[in-house]
Amino acid sequence: MLVLLPPSEGKYAPRRGAPLDLDALRSPGLGPARRRVLDALVAVCRDDPDAAAAALDLGPTQRDLVSRNAGLATAPTARADRVYTGVLYDALDLASLDAGAKRRAGRRVAVVSALLGLVAPGDRIPAYRLSGQSVLPGLGPVAGVWREALGPAVRDALGTGLLVDLRSSAYAAFWRPEPDLAGRTATVRVLHEQDGRRSVVSHFNKATKGRIVRALLEHGADPRTPAALAGTVRDLGWTVEEHDQGARGTRLDVVVRAL
Template sequence: MIVLLPPSETKNPTGTGEPLALSALSFPELNPVRQRLVTVLSGLSPEEGRAALGLSEKQEQELKHNLVLREAATMPALDRYTGVLFDSLDAPTLPAGARARLMVGSALFGLLGAEDPVPAYRLSGGSRLPGVGGLPALWKPVLGPVLRGLDGMVVDLRSGAYGALAPLPGAVAVRVVTAEGKVVSHFNKATKGLLARALAQAPVETVDELVDVARAAGLEATATGRWTVEIVHA
């Protein structure tokens, strides 16, 4: 079983690992696209970077991360990302076996294993880069086959922009809703982080088992279809 996580815009800016080596990342068949995106991102002028990434002048540090992608220190992907979902996941406290069941969908790297060493960077799934355009057209032909080749059940927790990079038919989709059935936005990430943590520690093979694990973790989960689950946020 694999839990496929979205990345986060916010990242730990530090690191102690060796500089980025694409050869050290999982799924080497993605490296040609990774290389192209690293080259484009690291070569953007401040004006181009702000326009392409939707950043303000106050977010200049985000652009600086991109300029040193090849030289900056790295850390395991699962520890690089921060924010609400990753706070709830609390990845540093998970044992190695549980971490291995978690992967991150990334606009820059396509798909990352938990321990893949990556630098801080800024690139969103919905970004459009000079000379590249939108990212789905770039990623779908190569990322789609990789995702479809993952073993066992895949629980896809990616948000819309990252799911669009390469949809995965047959993966389990999870929605977080209110008691009235409305989609939750504010607590969506925290709930998915808790679910991902529970599943990483208790892998499942069916949607019914997923619901049982979610309920054991205190989440009000219900199977709503063959490949869909809803969690009600109280």
């Protein structure tokens, strides 16, 4: 099983640690694409801060993030599971897992990153600001770079297991599973039900996804099909509705009524 997560917009900025080593990251085949994106981001933030702020959709009070990006090549790094913060990652709380669950997380969890493509929890990364919808001068849409490069890396990390795709729409655009993966791909949507009405609420969506991944890692289950995943998540206490398989996999709706 491989669980694809979106990154967080907010990040913990390490104060000390070795600088970024692209060759040490998981999925070394992404090295050339990582270098292209990193160099383009650093260059615009260093040489044209106004253009960088516009490209990154930063307001006047966020200009420090431009300076941070300009120094990414030498900035301190920490484990990705410490750098990524926010609702999903707080609910997942990888640091508090027992040893066995942490080992499973290292093999079964990956973050789709606008800067680095595919990131393992133990990869050492700096705090950066770059979104999945960013367009960088001299590079173009970062999604286009990853659309060409990400597929082989995901397939290699996945092997013969089940792909559990929890990415948000911006990061889902980086790569979509090809038809031959449809039978072993599950996407998960979280619906908040209140007074008989259902809607997607960002906070519920992120928190519930984090809790589900944590529960799967703690349980140790390794479902091989979307139906088996749905059954496991039900056994772990959630209400799950399974839809018919589509061209890009099977959607599972997790219905929650309280956070």
